[in-house]
Amino acid sequence: MSERTETGRPAGQQENGRSAAYDSAFLRACRREPVPHTPVWFMRQAGRSLPEYRKLREGIPMLESCMRPELVTEITLQPVRRHDVDAAIFFSDIVVPLKAIGIDLDIKPGVGPVVAEPFRTRADLDRLRDLDPSDVPYVTEAIGLLTAELGATPLIGFAGAPFTLASYLVEGGPSRNHEHTKALMYGDPELWADLLDRLADITASFLKVQIAAGASAVQLFDSWVGALAPADYRRSVMPASAKVFDAVAGHGVPRIHFGVGTGELLGLMGEAGADVVGVDWRVPLSEAARRVGPGKALQGNLDPAVLFAGREAVEEKTREVLSAAAGLEGHIFNLGHGVLPTTDPEALTRLVSYVHEQTAR
Numbered sequence: 001m002s003e004r005t006e007t008g009r010p011a012g013q014q015e016n017g018r019s020a021a022y023d024s025a026f027l028r029a030c031r032r033e034p035v036p037h038t039p040v041w042f043m044r045q046a047g048r049s050l051p052e053y054r055k056l057r058e059g060i061p062m063l064e065s066c067m068r069p070e071l072v073t074e075i076t077l078q079p080v081r082r083h084d085v086d087a088a089i090f091f092s093d094i095v096v097p098l099k100a101i102g103i104d105l106d107i108k109p110g111v112g113p114v115v116a117e118p119f120r121t122r123a124d125l126d127r128l129r130d131l132d133p134s135d136v137p138y139v140t141e142a143i144g145l146l147t148a149e150l151g152a153t154p155l156i157g158f159a160g161a162p163f164t165l166a167s168y169l170v171e172g173g174p175s176r177n178h179e180h181t182k183a184l185m186y187g188d189p190e191l192w193a194d195l196l197d198r199l200a201d202i203t204a205s206f207l208k209v210q211i212a213a214g215a216s217a218v219q220l221f222d223s224w225v226g227a228l229a230p231a232d233y234r235r236s237v238m239p240a241s242a243k244v245f246d247a248v249a250g251h252g253v254p255r256i257h258f259g260v261g262t263g264e265l266l267g268l269m270g271e272a273g274a275d276v277v278g279v280d281w282r283v284p285l286s287e288a289a290r291r292v293g294p295g296k297a298l299q300g301n302l303d304p305a306v307l308f309a310g311r312e313a314v315e316e317k318t319r320e321v322l323s324a325a326a327g328l329e330g331h332i333f334n335l336g337h338g339v340l341p342t343t344d345p346e347a348l349t350r351l352v353s354y355v356h357e358q359t360a361r
């Protein structure tokens with residue numbers, strides 16, 4: 001991490017207009033360029049398993065914490081300092097842009113996002129206006145603070161993908177089977193398409209705010225899209241996700257696309273337009289590369305539960321991931337899904353240094 005710039009240029013930006021993070025291992029791997037070592041970061045590295053995070057958050061509701069730039073900055077930096085990861089991920093949540101445009105929702109401890117009036121009819125579309133940067137001034141401010149602090153360490157911005165956001169809106173909260181969501185998708189395809197299109201605009205606007213503020217990569221989390229068959233994904237979801245990727249193309253910022261249980265969807269997710277495809281632990285990276293096709297970097301894919309096994313098991317499973325990744329055009333090491341809340345933070349720190357050691361060139 002580096003000091004704040006005194007040159008008058010935006011913080012985190014070099015003379016040539018490139019971000020100070022441009023040549024980082026993480027951004028090089030996203031661009032499929034040679035790297036000094038395989039870069040590592042962890043989904044859900046900010047918060048969750050860190051005692052210093054829990055201490056900071058004491059008495060502050062989750063959504064409120066996302067609106068306090070200094071707190072967001074500190075929470076985002078905690079795992080970078082502690083684990084020496086190759087990228088920071090902005091501390092926020094996928095439902096923040098929905099809250100910002102006036103949807104009545106909360107994030108309940110131990111539950112997740114809960115929407116007061118679930119989305120079910122065409123009249124509900126009126127509640128989904130586009131997001132304006134002035135709706136999320138705290139995001140712009142926090143990213144400004146962060147890029148100044150992070151220097152050459154890249155900051156990943158993120159948003160929820162249209163399907164995953166729709167699932168929370170339509171179900172009204174976390175769901176195992178997504179039955180109301182699928183009922184709308186199968187039963188009223190026109191309303192469904194309009195809903196996803198609206199969510200694509202909101203998501204694209206939210207990502208653009210983060211890019212304009214200095215995020216050096218963006219990840220679209222389609223966590224629950226693995227619940228769909230490929231034909232339904234192609235027909236009912238892919239156009240909206242592709243719209244998001246198109247909208248944020250051409251900013252020189254790599255776009256990452258991630259979902260869980262997406263083995264059968266990897267080819268289509270590649271087609272949706274991202275530069276990097278995130279893979280969960282169910283498909284070896286060599287096979288994932290075959291499914292995704294050429295011209296994409298891959299991110300993944302150690303089972304987060306492996307971190308509960310002993311050090312030797314972690315190292316053995318890590319070598320398996322690295323060897324499956326050996327022939328890839330670009331590889332970013334990550335878990336196959338987020339850090340589990342009771343993970344020992346020291347196991348994460350050891351894992352970062354193990355991957356760096358094993359892949360040093």
Ligand code: 1CP
Pocket residue numbers: 042043044045046047048062089090091092093094095107108109110111112113158173174175221223338
């Ligand atoms: O990665 C990071 O460390 C940055 C912070 C971050 C991110 C990237 C948070 C903070 N949330 C997210 C994304 C997110 N939020 C996703 C996609 C990633 C994933 O699949 O894990 C999803 C599905 C959500 C929705 C959400 N928000 C849930 C899941 C509920 C379910 O359906 O099972 C939960 C529990 C939350 C609350 C939340 N978000 C973040 C934190 C630290 C918390 C817990 C806060 C609390 O309870 O006080």
